[in-house]
Amino acid sequence: MALTITNVTPSSGLTGGREFVLIEGTDFNIAVNTDGSAKMEVTFGTNVATRVRVRSATELDCLTPIHDQTESPVGVTVEDLVTLDTATLPTAFSFARPTIGGGTNSELWKVIEALVIEFKRQIMEEVVIGSSVDFDDNFASGLDIVKIAKVPALVLYGPQVRGSGGALQRSVEPWEYVGGGNYERNRPQDVCNLDFTIHGVSKSKIQITNMLKEVISFFRRNPVLTMLRDPSDVSKGTVDIDMRPEQPIDFSLVTRANPKDLQHFSGRFTLYGVPLGHDDVFDKVTGGDEATAVEINFVLEQTEPL
Numbered sequence: 320m321a322l323t324i325t326n327v328t329p330s331s332g333l334t335g336g337r338e339f340v341l342i343e344g345t346d347f348n349i350a351v352n353t354d355g356s357a358k359m360e361v362t363f364g365t366n367v368a369t370r371v372r373v374r375s376a377t378e379l380d381c382l383t384p385i386h387d388q389t390e391s392p393v394g395v396t397v398e399d400l401v402t403l404d405t406a407t408l409p410t411a412f413s414f415a416r417p418t419i420g421g422g423t424n425s426e427l428w429k430v431i432e433a434l435v436i437e438f439k440r441q442i443m444e445e446v447v448i449g450s451s452v453d454f455d456d457n458f459a460s461g462l463d464i465v466k467i468a469k470v471p472a473l474v475l476y477g478p479q480v481r482g483s484g485g486a487l488q489r490s491v492e493p494w495e496y497v498g499g500g501n502y503e504r505n506r507p508q509d510v511c512n513l514d515f516t517i518h519g520v521s522k523s524k525i526q527i528t529n530m531l532k533e534v535i536s537f538f539r540r541n542p543v544l545t546m547l548r549d550p551s552d553v554s555k556g557t558v559d560i561d562m563r564p565e566q567p568i569d570f571s572l573v574t575r576a577n578p579k580d581l582q583h584f585s586g587r588f589t590l591y592g593v594p595l596g597h598d599d600v601f602d603k604v605t606g607g608d609e610a611t612a613v614e615i616n617f618v619l620e621q622t623e624p625l
């Protein structure tokens with residue numbers, strides 16, 4: 320029987336690579352080298368795949384390489400490194416860059432959106448996200464401000480993303496054998512902490528004081544930020560993001576001279592254990608057996624009690 324490729328699943332992935340791909344065909348070399356690596360090579364166009372694993376004479380899987388979208392779609396080639404036989408399935412795989420402009424489905428944006436919704440729902444309508452908060456047009460003045468439509472207003476500055484040292488920090492290999500011939504995708508997820516600065520702005524000293532009280536009360540009554548796993552499908556349930564402060568809440572009324580004579584306060588808060596990895600962690604694929612299970616390596620650290 321000759322070496323062939325009959326199917327590549329899935330048929331598309333991101334240019335960043337490390338997408339799990341199942342390749343079906345005939346006459347795959349099931350032998351392995353002394354280090355356990357396969358005696359088969361897979362290329363997407365001219366780029367070599369990684370983590371090639373032969374399940375049987377008719378199935379193998381691998382992780383896609385980093386690739387250039389301009390070369391898409393590309394042929395997928397398998398080569399027997401012993402016999403040097405090759406087989407190619409033309410235009411079998413397409414590469415696409417991740418959606419960045421205007422995309423709202425990332426974990427990071429979903430968390431920010433949920434946070435803004437809760438501030439709007441529980442405190443006030445005018446909530447603004449800015450990369451800076453500035454009370455005047457003189458950027459050299461050191462005053463932080465953003466243009467706001469009306470006052471009073473809350474302005475969120477951030478997030479600053481930093482690594483999590485908590486129990487949720489982990490790095491997981493892409494697939495885990497879960498039994499019954501099924502492999503469950505568990506792609507690497509970076510679990511991070513998001514630091515925000517919040518500013519309250521008002522024309523009234525009494526009003527800004529009351530706003531400060533309401534913001535502090537918000538964090539007292541909301542130890543977690545509850546958000547939908549998928550805003551487009553409520554049936555997938557919710558997930559809680561921890562907002563409990565590690566230290567006492569530290570907010571201060573710091574009113575600087577500014578042309579509009581506005582009062583303001585500033586404070587910082589953190590969302591803990593926010594997953595910033597891939598969204599498609601629940602995909603499954605059928606095939607293989609327990610003897611060829613994917614090894615799962617993980618790091619689990621907890622520096623402080625939850």
